[in-house]
Amino acid sequence: MKFIEQVGAIVTYTPNLEELIETAGRVCYNPQPYPAKREAFIKRLIKSGHDSVLEHASVTVKITTDRAALAQLTRHRLASFSVESQRYVDYSGDDDKFQVIKPDYVDSKNFPLWWLTMESLVSEPLPKIAA
DSSP states (O other): OEEEOOOEEEEETTTTTHHHHHHHHHHHHTTTTOSSSSHHHHHHHTTTOOOGGGGGGOEEEEEEEHHHHHHHHHHSSSSSEEEEEEEEOTTTTOOOOOOEEETTOOOTHHHHHHHHHHHHTSSSOOOOOOO
C-alpha cells in the first residue's frame, strides 16, 4: 500500500495579475468614469458580477488529493483540469499498487486506528510505520 499526503503547489501563474485584470476590465468600460485606483476598480468589477475579466488570468496548480475532493474542485470551477488516469496508468509493476490519500483529519492521535482500518481493506499486512 502506498501512503500519500494531500499537497498542493503553484506551478506557474500570470505575472502582474492585477494589472492584466484591470486592463481587460477597462477595455469593457472605456471611457466610463470608473474608480481610478486599480484595487477599487477590480473590487467593483467583482461586486457587479463581471467575472469574465478574471478569466484572462492563469494559475497552474498541482494538487494531490482524493477523488471526492477532485469531484468538488471540478464541480465548482473556472478552470481546466488534467487528472492522472486510473484507466490508462499501469500500476501492475508497482509494489505499492493500492494507494491511499491520508485525510486532513487524520493526526497523530487517530492515525493508529485509521491505519488499522486501511490495513483491514487489503489482503496483505501493511508495513508498520510511525504517524
